[in-house]
Amino acid sequence: MRNYFKKIIIPLFILIFSAASAQNISQLDFIHSLDSKTAATYGDAVKLFAAETGGKPDNFTAESAFLNEKGIALNYTEDAPLTRGMAALMTSKYLNLKGSFMYRIFKSERYAYRACAADSLMPGDASELDRLSGPELLELMSLISDKKGE
Amino acid sequence: MKTIKIAISLSFLLLFSTSLFAEIKAVSVKGTVAYRDGRNWVPLKVNQVLKEGSRISTGANSSAEIRLNRLNHTVTVKPLSMIQVFSKESATSTDTHIGLKRGGVNARVPRDSNVKTVFKVSTPVATSSVRGTEENIGYGPGTGMTVEVVSGEIEGKNRLGKSNNISGRQKFTQEKGKGKPGHILGDVKDKSFASVYGQGLTPDELETALFTGTDQTGSPDGDTSVIDNLAGSGGGDATTIIEITWP
Numbered sequence: 001m002r003n004y005f006k007k008i009i010i011p012l013f014i015l016i017f018s019a020a021s022a023q024n025i026s027q028l029d030f031i032h033s034l035d036s037k038t039a040a041t042y043g044d045a046v047k048l049f050a051a052e053t054g055g056k057p058d059n060f061t062a063e064s065a066f067l068n069e070k071g072i073a074l075n076y077t078e079d080a081p082l083t084r085g086m087a088a089l090m091t092s093k094y095l096n097l098k099g100s101f102m103y104r105i106f107k108s109e110r111y112a113y114r115a116c117a118a119d120s121l122m123p124g125d126a127s128e129l130d131r132l133s134g135p136e137l138l139e140l141m142s143l144i145s146d147k148k149g150e
Numbered sequence: 151m152k153t154i155k156i157a158i159s160l161s162f163l164l165l166f167s168t169s170l171f172a173e174i175k176a177v178s179v180k181g182t183v184a185y186r187d188g189r190n191w192v193p194l195k196v197n198q199v200l201k202e203g204s205r206i207s208t209g210a211n212s213s214a215e216i217r218l219n220r221l222n223h224t225v226t227v228k229p230l231s232m233i234q235v236f237s238k239e240s241a242t243s244t245d246t247h248i249g250l251k252r253g254g255v256n257a258r259v260p261r262d263s264n265v266k267t268v269f270k271v272s273t274p275v276a277t278s279s280v281r282g283t284e285e286n287i288g289y290g291p292g293t294g295m296t297v298e299v300v301s302g303e304i305e306g307k308n309r310l311g312k313s314n315n316i317s318g319r320q321k322f323t324q325e326k327g328k329g330k331p332g333h334i335l336g337d338v339k340d341k342s343f344a345s346v347y348g349q350g351l352t353p354d355e356l357e358t359a360l361f362t363g364t365d366q367t368g369s370p371d372g373d374t375s376v377i378d379n380l381a382g383s384g385g386g387d388a389t390t391i392i393e394i395t396w397p
Contacts, residue, residue: 025182025184025191025193027182027209027210028182028184028191028207028209029191031207031209031210031230032191032207035232035252048210051209051210051211052210052211054211122292123292123293133291135252135290135291136290136291136292138230138252138253138290139252139290139291139292139293141210141229141230142228142229142230142231142252142253142254142288142290143290143293145210145211145228145229145230146228146254146288
């Protein structure tokens with residue numbers, strides 16, 4: 001019995017613990033690499049929104065499916081460059097923003113950006129067509145997190 | 151004699167060492183939080199003591215509360231943030247510097263009149279100095295540095311030395327690449343329920359003035375004349391009751 005405990009249970013615990021730690025650190029590794037990216041992708045936004053909404057999936061397909069269930073996912077490929085409008089539409093859907101009358105009618109990226117600007121989540125003097133950098137995407141996610149915690 | 155010398159030397163060494171290092175300790179950890187140990191990021195645990203200059207990084211939906219010295223100066227690191235912590239203390243002073251690379255922190259600095267306190271949070275664009283207060287500080291490439299005072303008073307100073315002292319609902323903002331900080335009441339103005347233009351005119355009054363070509367507020371029944379009458383011909387203080395009718 002003691003042998004069984006030593007040979008199976010203890011290594012199993014170590015394996016589970018180290019896998020959990022590795023998973024945690026891998027999320028931070030992703031964030032640190034995103035922090036130095038000059039152009040974020042739709043896949044980056046999907047990964048962060050999935051983590052923000054409490055999802056545990058670890059690949060784009062599973063994360064997209066998870067966000068689709070929540071009504072946040074958009075119809076883009078993983079490597080599509082992320083624009084301010086795309087990020088704004090995901091944000092507006094997630095936070096259920098109502099700051100723009102036109103967004104409530106059209107639910108488009110253009111008016112989602114206006115709704116985000118009205119809520120001080122994005123600068124008012126930008127365009128929905130601007131491409132977002134990694135640090136800008138992280139900043140947006142921080143503001144979303146703050147807003148969600150209000 | 152030799153024993154006394156050793157005892158004195160040890161006492162000095164002990165005194166010197168306590169004046170240099172404050173205990174930086176993780177009080178609570180939620181979600182994915184790690185600190186940098188050499189070249190590696192290591193998960194942060196509750197009650198873990200960190201070295202001077204430690205870097206702490208938080209993931210999505212994650213946060214950590216760090217106690218910085220014996221006076222219970224604490225900082226809560228918000229999600230998706232990265233900070234570096236420096237903290238020193240002696241019997242009569244504390245000296246804490248936090249470098250905020252991105253994200254946000256909530257800093258709580260209880261006042262102790264017997265201890266000289268230096269508590270600074272620096273970002274790439276500005277620095278805030280705190281004494282006996284609580285504040286929320288954020289930094290990102292788009293919004294720059296923002297400091298909201300929860301209680302007490304702080305000084306925000308940008309890299310060019312331009313500073314603002316703020317308290318209450320005021321907000322210190324410093325955008326990247328701008329020479330001076332934003333208006334301290336800019337946030338309140340953005341959230342106000344009524345717009346006021348030059349000379350205290352509301353949008354309706356301004357529209358009327360543009361239509362008629364005259365300023366109606368200066369007429370005998372206008373707003374300013376009411377206040378003039380209350381104050382009397384010699385001027386002075388006046389009390390007026392304002393009824394706000396919601397549309």
